[in-house]
Amino acid sequence: MxxxxxxxxxxxxxxxxxxxxxxxxxxxxxxxxxxxxxxxxxxxxxxxxxxxxxxxxxxxxxxxxxxxxxxxxxxxxxxxxxxxxxxxxxxxxxxxxxxxxxxxxxxxxxxxxxxxxxxxxxxxxxxxxxxxxxxxxxxxxxxxxxxxxxxxxxxxxxxxxxxxxxxxxxxxxxxxxxxxxxxxxxxxxxxxxxxxxxxxxxxxxxxxxxxxxxxxxxxxxxxxxxxxxxxxxxxxxxxxxxxxxxxxxxxxxxxxxxxxxxxxxxxxxxxxxxxxxxxxxxxxxxxxxxxxxxxxxxxxxxxxxxxxxxxxxxxxxxxxxxxxxxxxxxxxxxxxxxxxxxxxxxxxxxxxxxxxxxxxxxxxxxxxxxxxxxxxxxxxxxxxxxxxxxxxxxxxxxxxxxxxxxxxxxxxxxxxxxxxxxxxxxxxxxxxxxxxxxxxxxxxxxxxxxxxxxxxxxxxxxxxxLAREITVPRIPSVTSTILAQSTASHYFSPRAGRMSPTDTERETMEIAALEIARMSEEIDGLRAELLAEQQQRLEVEAHLESMTDRIMEVEAEVREECFSEMEETMEAEMRRWKASWAQEQDKSEEHIDRKLEIYTRSIDACEEDKENTPVRDISLESENERLRREVEILRREVQGRSPSKGQRAPLRDMHVGDLGSQMEKMRVSGGSQRVASGGSPVKKVRKLTAKKWDMMGEDDDLL
CATH class of the missing domain: 3.40.850.10 (Kinesin motor domain)
Structure with a gap:
């Protein structure tokens, strides 16, 4: 039922x-x-x-x-x-x-x-x-x-x-x-x-x-x-x-x-x-x-x-x-x-x-x-x-x-x-x-x-x-333990006298009832504490969930603020960089303009110097210098000739045209000799070294 x-x-x-x-x-x-x-x-x-x-x-x-x-x-x-x-x-x-x-x-x-x-x-x-x-x-x-x-x-x-x-x-x-x-x-x-x-x-x-x-x-x-x-x-x-x-x-x-x-x-x-x-x-x-x-x-x-x-x-x-x-x-x-x-x-x-x-x-x-x-x-x-x-x-x-x-x-x-x-x-x-x-x-x-x-x-x-009950408890109950201890103490204590079964049962039952009442009160207190702890746990979990949501909201707000601050900083840095870049570009253009101005001035000065400097006949001077060297070479050759060879006309009596033709002939002869002997004309000249008496004679004649 x-x-x-x-x-x-x-x-x-x-x-x-x-x-x-x-x-x-x-x-x-x-x-x-x-x-x-x-x-x-x-x-x-x-x-x-x-x-x-x-x-x-x-x-x-x-x-x-x-x-x-x-x-x-x-x-x-x-x-x-x-x-x-x-x-x-x-x-x-x-x-x-x-x-x-x-x-x-x-x-x-x-x-x-x-x-x-x-x-x-x-x-x-x-x-x-x-x-x-x-x-x-x-x-x-x-x-x-x-x-x-x-x-x-x-x-x-x-x-x-x-x-x-x-x-x-x-x-x-x-x-x-x-x-x-x-x-x-x-x-x-x-x-x-x-x-x-x-x-x-x-x-x-x-x-x-x-x-x-x-x-x-x-x-x-x-x-x-x-x-x-x-x-x-x-x-x-x-x-x-x-x-x-x-x-x-x-x-x-x-x-x-x-x-x-x-x-x-x-x-x-x-x-x-x-x-x-x-x-x-x-x-x-x-x-x-x-x-x-x-x-x-x-x-x-x-x-x-x-x-x-x-x-x-x-x-x-x-x-x-x-x-x-x-x-x-x-x-x-x-x-x-x-x-x-x-x-x-x-x-x-x-x-x-x-x-x-x-x-x-x-x-x-x-x-x-x-x-x-x-x-x-x-x-x-x-x-x-x-x-x-x-x-x-x-x-x-x-x-x-x-x-x-x-x-x-x-x-x-x-x-x-x-x-x-x-x-x-x-x-x-x-x-x-x-x-x-x-x-x-x-x-x-x-x-x-x-x-x-x-x-x-x-x-x-x-x-x-739907229902549950414990049929065979394997752990001894507190009541049975108390009964066993109290019965043993009353029946086998040397100090106490032999008690009747009625008094013993009454006393043990009173002790067991007191112990059961105490444990019932303790269990009720523990149940109340358990319910209070469960209620506190639920409140704490609800508070934790609300605080978690609040933390997520605060985190989202902080992220938004950081993002906005970063954007503002990036925009300020971008503006500053653009201003610096424009300033550097202006300085570079000014520097290039100055260099071009200096280069233009230098080109104009060079052109003015060329216009004021007299033109020399460089080709004439070089030709005169070449002729002087050739005259000097001919003079040395004449001085180094042997007196046994035929006398030649003095150089001072030669005409300039004859002198040029004579020099041409010497070039040709010198070239043929160089080809025939296989040596250089310089070595040929060194072999015909002038002697002392020849040198003296020439000098005296010239004087």
Whole structure:
């Protein structure tokens, strides 16, 4: 009775699914045991047995709404986890509005979350099964965007999230390109089975290949839910992810960055808009109007190609973000005058798995992603623990779901709201703010591997279970220790007399009660200090974030001031340099003008000197000088001649003309002699050296 009351008061219906061991894997020690229920009821309790590693840890028992053992298949989870009531609540009753639904998976990385929620190449997941039931239930009342002319405009006008509404045909042609392509690219990966190899998905900037065949197992063609036969429906699909505590649209193509040459998406805001002043929505999402289930599945495949995955030591295709798949059901009454669209939405969330850096062997950007994932899951655990105590507490405890984007998106629509309350809602749920809305109905499926990591699995179970109790404590309690010490002291003390059992028990119980009261007061004080420290930590983190923003603003202002000062300095230096350069150019031109003036004056002075200097007959002077030398040479030759040779006429009696002819003859004779003898005429003259008496005779005659 107590368990059922807790389950009704909880914001989530929490189910546990145990992953079967892969075939061929060595069976290790199993630390999870499912307790057998009674009266043919489904199992709801498990026992967590810690391994024998010399650490004193207690055996714990956890309670869930229902436990699905290893032999459970996808169809068992579909019927047992309440997916059909979620779809029926989204469609709404006859003449009424629907209720928002939330389906989420939680677990350690590699425990089977993605396989449960998205399926594999051969089996459909809970997402595909929910879409199948939804489209078949409203097949007669759904509006096709290809045939309804005003559908696109009216849906876009009634959407409060400032969304970019597109038809499925336009979106699929943009993403998949040629519709005749039959081959299919590998989709975003579920958790791989043994023997399967993972191929990375193609780059989202290229056209995807249209799927040739989609899995049809398990078959639920005979399953439908009730829908409003007097209403018209329109289905809008949107997808986004929470990556590093920021929201990104998975159906909007990434924008190339010119500086880094990579592709990035613009983060979206979770805020209130003009049409939803009392509820927050993810503004700016791209939403696709789908008329058939195949179009919705192709949109799902396109969005999964954009989701961030990476290989780690724990999982080769580990999700690095929390994925949100939103199916929005628009509904209006059939009439000649179309009314405004209303409706609700089914949000399916594939949470990233918690992981330990030592086991996953992450580093760099992948390690930072794991830190953000674990932080958001820690806040989620705190919210789950507090929401499970709402029905048992007399004081109104507030769930701190605004600590991160993940908890805000999951829990914001889990409380009743009216048009006068400012309570945010799950993103992408767009009801009229004039009517009160019921809180959403939420289902969470926790996946666990009984043969996996004990520490990580126990942590997930502690803050996701609806109830927990310690069954076999391995650490001795304080009360038992006090009882043992007091009993031994009273029974075996040599000074004290033998006491009766009644007095001993009374005294030991009084001592134990005092010790328990003291420890309770100490625990209450520690809890108060812990709450105060948590509040201070939140305030300090908020102050740190504000100061970080302020520092960035100051840095931007300082950079702008430095840039402006540098520009002014550069302009001043440029002006000074131009002035100096013009001054140097003027000086250079003045110096060149002076040099030209001096050169011109020197040329004019030279020309005046030439005009004033008398012209001499240089050729005449040179000729006279030559004649003097020749006369001197002839005189020496005459003086050096022998007296035995014929006498010649004195030189003074020779005529100048005869002298010239005589000199010419001597040149000719001298040249012939030089040629005949091969010697030089100078040597010839030296051989005919004049004697003393010859010299004396000549001198006397001349005198």
């Amino acid at each position: 107590e368990q059922s009351q807790k389950s009704q008061n909880a914001l989530f219906q929490v189910y546990l699914r145990l992953r079967p061991p892969p075939p061929g894997q060595a069976v290790s020690e199993r630390f999870l045991t499912v307790e057998e229920p009674g009266d043919d009821a489904p199992p709801t309790h498990i026992t967590l047995n810690p391994p024998n590693d010399n650490r004193r840890r207690a055996v714990e028992k956890f309670a869930f709404t229902e436990v699905f053992e290893e032999d459970s298949n996808q169809l068992d989870l579909f019927h047992g986890t309440g997916v059909l009531p979620l779809v029926e609540g989204v469609l709404g009753p006859q003449g009424g509005e629907g209720r928002d639904g939330l389906l989420a998976t939680l677990g350690v990385t590699g425990s089977g979350k993605s396989h449960t929620i998205l399926g594999s190449r051969t089996q459909r997941g809970l997402t595909q099964l929910a879409l199948d039931v939804l489209f078949r239930s409203i097949s007669n009342n759904i509006l096709d965007p290809a045939t309804t002319t005003s559908l696109h405009a009216t849906v876009a006008a009634s959407d409060p999230s400032e969304a970019q509404v597109m038809s499925s045909q336009m979106f699929l042609d943009t993403m998949y390109g040629d519709p005749t392509a039959a081959s299919r690219a590998s989709s975003r990966a579920p958790t791989p089975m043994v023997g399967e190899s993972y191929a990375p998905p193609p780059t989202p900037r290229r056209h995807l290949q249209r799927p040739s065949a989609l899995p049809i197992v398990p078959d639920i063609s005979n399953v439908t839910v009730d829908a409003d036969s007097n209403a018209e429906y329109a289905i809008l699909i949107s997808m986004y992810e929470v990556y590093n505590d920021r929201i990104f649209d998975l159906l909007t193509p990434a924008i190339p960055n010119k500086s880094t040459k990579d592709f990035r998406r613009r983060p979206l805001l979770f805020k209130s808009t003009e049409q939803s002043p009392d509820r927050k929505v993810v503004a700016g999402l791209r939403k696709i109007i789908c008329g058939t289930m195949k179009e919705a599945l192709m949109v799902l495949e396109a969005g999964l190609h954009e989701r961030r995955v990476a290989g780690t030591g724990s999982n080769s295709v580990s999700s690095r973000s929390h994925g949100f798949f939103c199916v929005e059901v628009k509904k209006r009454r059939r009439s000649r005058m179309p009314t405004q669209w209303g409706g609700s939405a089914l949000t399916i969330v594939d949470l990233a798995g918690s992981e330990r850096a030592r086991d996953a062997k992450t580093q760099g950007a992948t390690l930072a992603e794991a830190g953000k994932i674990n932080e958001s899951l820690m806040y989620l655990g705190q919210c789950l623990q507090m929401q499970s105590d709402l029905g048992n507490s007399t004081k109104p405890n507030l769930v701190p779901f605004r600590q991160c984007k993940l908890t805000e998106l999951l829990f914001s629509n889990s409380f009743p709201s009216t048009s006068h309350q400012s309570v945010p809602s799950t993103p992408s749920h767009h009801h009229s703010s004039q009517q009160p809305r019921n809180p959403q109905k939420a289902v969470m499926i926790v996946t666990a591997d009984p043969l996996g990591d004990f520490n990580a699995t126990s942590q997930i179970l502690r803050y996701s279970a």
